[in-house]
Amino acid sequence: MKYFSKDFALFFRELEKNNDRDWFQANKKRYETNVKKPFEEFVEACIKEASKIDPEIRITPKEAIFRIHRDVRFSKDKSPYKTHLGAVISKGGRKNHEIPGYYVHASGKNLMLGGGAYFLSKEMLYKVRQEISYSKKEFSKIINAKSFQDLYGEIKGEKNKILPKEFKEEAKEMPILANKQFYFMTELKSSVLVKDDLLAIVRKYFKAGKKFNEFLSRAMYD
Numbered sequence: 063m064k065y066f067s068k069d070f071a072l073f074f075r076e077l078e079k080n081n082d083r084d085w086f087q088a089n090k091k092r093y094e095t096n097v098k099k100p101f102e103e104f105v106e107a108c109i110k111e112a113s114k115i116d117p118e119i120r121i122t123p124k125e126a127i128f129r130i131h132r133d134v135r136f137s138k139d140k141s142p143y144k145t146h147l148g149a150v151i152s153k154g155g156r157k158n159h160e161i162p163g164y165y166v167h168a169s170g171k172n173l174m175l176g177g178g179a180y181f182l183s184k185e186m187l188y189k190v191r192q193e194i195s196y197s198k199k200e201f202s203k204i205i206n207a208k209s210f211q212d213l214y215g216e217i218k219g220e221k222n223k224i225l226p227k228e229f230k231e232e233a234k235e236m237p238i239l240a241n242k243q244f245y246f247m248t249e250l251k252s253s254v255l256v257k258d259d260l261l262a263i264v265r266k267y268f269k270a271g272k273k274f275n276e277f278l279s280r281a282m283y284d
Contacts (some may be wrong), residue, residue, distance in 0.1 A: 064258050065104040066168075069096040071252040082125055082139040091132075097147070100166060102127065104260075105149045105255060111265050112151045112254030115272050119163065122272050127153035144274055147167055164249070164268055173254050175264060177271040178217070178245030179278050186282045191229055192283030198236065204277055205238075209247070209270040210232050217274075218280040219243030244278060 073089070073096060084094070104122040113119045126149040134140045148155045152163020159181040169173035180215075182190065194201050204210065205217055221240040225233055233239040254263060 063107075063261065065107070065260060066100050066201070066255040067096055068094045068132075068167070070100060070255060070283070071170040072160055073095060073097050076170075077143060078170065081143055086143055098130075099110050101147045101149075104168075105151070105166065107261050108149070108164070108166055108264055108268075109151055111261065111268055112276040115151075115268055116275070117162075118153050119151060121155045123149070125149050128156050160282075162275040162282070164271065164275075165245075166264070168252075168253060168255060172252050173250045174247060175250070175267045176214070176245055176247030177268075177275055178219075178243075179282075180243055180245050182242065182244070187242055188226065190244060190278060191226075191279045193277070194236070194239060195229065195232060201277060202284075204273045206275070210274065213267055213270045216249050217241070218247055219238075231234070246274065261269055 069092070074091060076089075077086070087112055090274060096254045102131070104128055109119065109123065109126065112196060128144070128148045128150075129142050130147060132139075132142060132144050134142065146167055146169035147165040148165065150159065151164055152159040152161045154163070160183060162179045162222070164177040165175070179186075179190070217238060219241040220243050221237075222242050223240075225240055229239050238244075248267065251261075254260060257263070
């Protein structure tokens with residue numbers, strides 16, 4: 063099934079050059095028809111795919127999708143609109159970036175697919191590090207699996223300069239223990255958006271991230 067027309071990517075390319083309210087209002091109907099609605103339908107299909115992997119994911123597209131309007135209160139860039147649409151597909155949806163899940167992001171430049179846990183509380187971060195420490199072989203097997211490496215590569219995330227003392231020595235051999243975020247991400251060309259097998263592509267990427275998300279969930283909540 064095809065979810066997007068070529069105008070989806072074109073809209074965002076034009077928005078990058080005309081990021082103001084007047085242009086957006088003049089193209090509002092186009093946005094609603096060719097951008098917002100198709101993305102909602104796409105995310106709904108992605109949620110169904112994710113729920114096959116994790117049955118606890120039972121959110122609606124509205125709970126997953128971020129608004130296109132930017133929060134410019136504390137930003138030097140006062141452009142009112144994002145030049146992409148994004149969604150968090152997890153038990154908590156867009157309002158909880160700690161719960162492990164998946165992320166989809168579509169723009170005029172790319173389709174980004176990823177997952178993991180982006181914002182971790184101090185308590186949950188400790189639990190994840192502890193589980194990695196306890197289960198080194200299992201964790202290494204997950205992140206070095208061929209499907210994961212081929213589709214995502216390395217685990218991403220900012221690192222802490224100062225670690226709890228119990229992890230300091232171990233982190234010299236296993237630097238990922240210094241991470242304060244644990245997520246995976248890949249970028250595909252925007253041309254993939256108009257493919258008939260788009261959902262099958264997403265399914266493949268979601269499945270590749272399944273075991274990593276399960277590891278994080280076990281560490282945090284079991």
